[in-house]
Amino acid sequence: MVRGMSNLATQASTIPGFRPLYKQVKELLVERLIGGFWKPGDLLPSEFQLAAELGVSQGTVRKALDEMTADNLLVRRQGRGTFVAEHDQEHALFHFFKMTDREGQPLVPESRVLRRGLGTARKDEAARLQIQAEAPVIRITRVRSISGKPVIFERIALPYQLFPELHDGRELPNTLYTLFARDYGITVGKALERLRAVPASPEVARQLDLERDHPLLEIDRIALALDGRPVEWRISLCHTGDTAYSVTLA
Structure with missing residues (x-):
């Protein structure tokens, strides 16, 4: 009892x-x-x-x-x-990745890490992750492709305290939430997102093979663990020429 x-x-x-x-x-x-x-x-x-x-x-x-x-x-x-529930690749991907083709069919991205490293939290990172100013954070920058075409540029910030050694040379899976659950015992229960339109910066335009200032969909996401702690801040810049961001409101 x-x-x-x-x-x-x-x-x-x-x-x-x-x-x-x-x-x-x-x-x-x-x-x-x-x-x-x-x-x-x-x-x-x-x-x-x-x-x-x-x-x-x-x-x-x-x-x-x-x-x-x-x-x-x-x-x-x-x-x-x-x-x-196990946050395997398929579960995590289709629960949190909302890009579809023009017919509404889910798409499977492939990820390529451009760079990652360890640094001290900037003011915005500390605020979004609810950590102390200048606490150590892991930063990951990657490009996600669909059918070989780069369509998403991502910047990710993680609290080092939750994910020690993740900045090292280990291979990162396509869906990070699988790694969080498997290696660190942290399950992402939900995510809070804000969407807006932004122009492509020179680096983003180059990585996505676009003209500078091309309009992109920015997805600003805070991923929360089961206890409500922020465990990831992710900015995804999406080229939606042949894709759409699809959600179901119930």
Whole structure:
């Protein structure tokens, strides 16, 4: 029995504005993911087992698990159970990469690192990553291509404290979020993005084979871990001549 859960069930019906019990169960289960109690690919206990452990109904547990599945934290497999989602290449790519062709079909990019290194955080990096001014950061600059054509220029900043030695010569995967989860135990739960149109700088124009000042779509993204910590600041400059940025609003 988890301390306090049975009492929470009673309180939820008597305290005005109290958070629904299934939300509290969800938060507790997410804390287990954050703490590494369950790791990517692990099979969770059954709804019956979790309900008995937490002192709540199976319906409450089911609702919490449904939300976590919708958040891409869990995966339900028919006849096998509920598993912690693995941020493998395919999962991370199609959950966070929103570029499609003109018919709306997802596109698979290839990445080429131009440079990477370690430095002290600039004011903007410290603010976006919520770290101390001049704390060490890892910077990665890369170009992403689709069908051999360069279409995205990216600048990425990472807190060194979370990803030590990532600035060394190791090969970087196409989707960094896979590496974050596999090697550092950090799962990206969601991302906050801001979009605007910007002109191509000389370097970006050269790397994307465009004229200087060609209009680009800028995607300013902060990636958040399950506990809400910013773990990456990424600026993606996208040439959308044959592609589109596609999202589904529900």
